[in-house]
Amino acid sequence: ETGVTQSPTHLIKTRGQQVTLRCSSQSGHNTVSWYQQALGQGPQFIFQYYREEENGRGNFPPRFSGLQFPNYSSELNVNALELDDSALYLCASSPGVFEKLFFGSGTQLSVL
Amino acid sequence: KQEVTQIPAALSVPEGENLVLNCSFTDSAIYNLQWFRQDPGKGLTSLLLIQSSQREQTSGRLNASLDKSSGRSTLYIAASQPGDSATYLCAVGAGGFKTIFGAGTRLFVKA
Numbered sequence: 001e002t003g004v005t006q007s008p009t010h011l012i013k014t015r016g017q018q019v020t021l022r023c024s025s026q027s028g029h030n031t032v033s034w035y036q037q038a039l040g041q042g043p044q045f046i047f048q049y050y051r052e053e054e055n056g057r058g059n060f061p062p063r064f065s066g067l068q069f070p071n072y073s074s075e076l077n078v079n080a081l082e083l084d085d086s087a088l089y090l091c092a093s094s095p096g097v098f099e100k101l102f103f104g105s106g107t108q109l110s111v112l
Numbered sequence: 113k114q115e116v117t118q119i120p121a122a123l124s125v126p127e128g129e130n131l132v133l134n135c136s137f138t139d140s141a142i143y144n145l146q147w148f149r150q151d152p153g154k155g156l157t158s159l160l161l162i163q164s165s166q167r168e169q170t171s172g173r174l175n176a177s178l179d180k181s182s183g184r185s186t187l188y189i190a191a192s193q194p195g196d197s198a199t200y201l202c203a204v205g206a207g208g209f210k211t212i213f214g215a216g217t218r219l220f221v222k223a
Contacts, residue, residue, distance in 0.1 A: 002155070002157070004155075033211060035211075035213075040215075041215055041216075042116075042118075042201055042203075042213035042214050042215045042216050043156070043201075043203075043213045044213070045210050045211050045212060045213075048209050048210075048211075050209075055209045056208050056209030056210050057208075057210075058210060088153075090155055090156065092156075097209060098143040098144050098205040098209075099161075100146070100158050100161045101146065101148075101156075101158055101203075101211070102158065103148075103155035103156040103157070103158075104155050105154055105155040106154070106155050108153075
């Protein structure tokens with residue numbers, strides 16, 4: 001157990017809709033990062049938050065956005081869903097930037 | 113642009129064999145390198161973290177090395193067991209506070 005929980009575990013949405021995925025980090029971890037993992041591929045870095053500020057972003061469009069809250073929870077929001085957004089979304093928390101990552105079990109998103 | 117490559121993509125070995133998984137990266141300006149294990153449909157479990165100033169880390173039957181100058185890391189698994197069957201991923205901490213993953217090596221250990 002990593003102490004990182006994600007909700008929901010599975011989600012089905014329709015193209016064009018909006019979705020919010022949630023992550024609860026380990027207590028004391030002030031860094032959270034989000035990843036998209038397509039089937040058979042490695043996770044792709046979406047962005048990282050440190051002390052509630054975004055401090056790193058991968059090659060994802062602005063319709064992917066996030067928030068980090070003082071209570072060690074965070075959100076990933078995706079607007080205008082596309083079929084290619086279907087993937088496993090993972091969050092990871094760490095005590096600080098570039099320290100050991102602790103992953104949640106992920107949210108499997110299907111866009112129809 | 114940092115790229116991470118893992119070879120081989122898949123590997124099948126008999127139980128008890130020692131094995132080496134390879135990871136290469138194109139830009140040597142990294143902060144750290146981590147090895148993870150992922151079981152099907154699950155999240156990732158961190159196995160070893162090597163900071164950029166370190167050359168290797170060991171945990172039980174696992175040993176990971178890092179050679180920044182050549183852009184390579186290896187994960188050595190001793191005396192493999194069927195329970196080691198999983199996908200193994202390496203990731204580098206790169207500029208812009210990004211973590212870049214390879215595509216992974218799928219390992220199957222036969223009993």
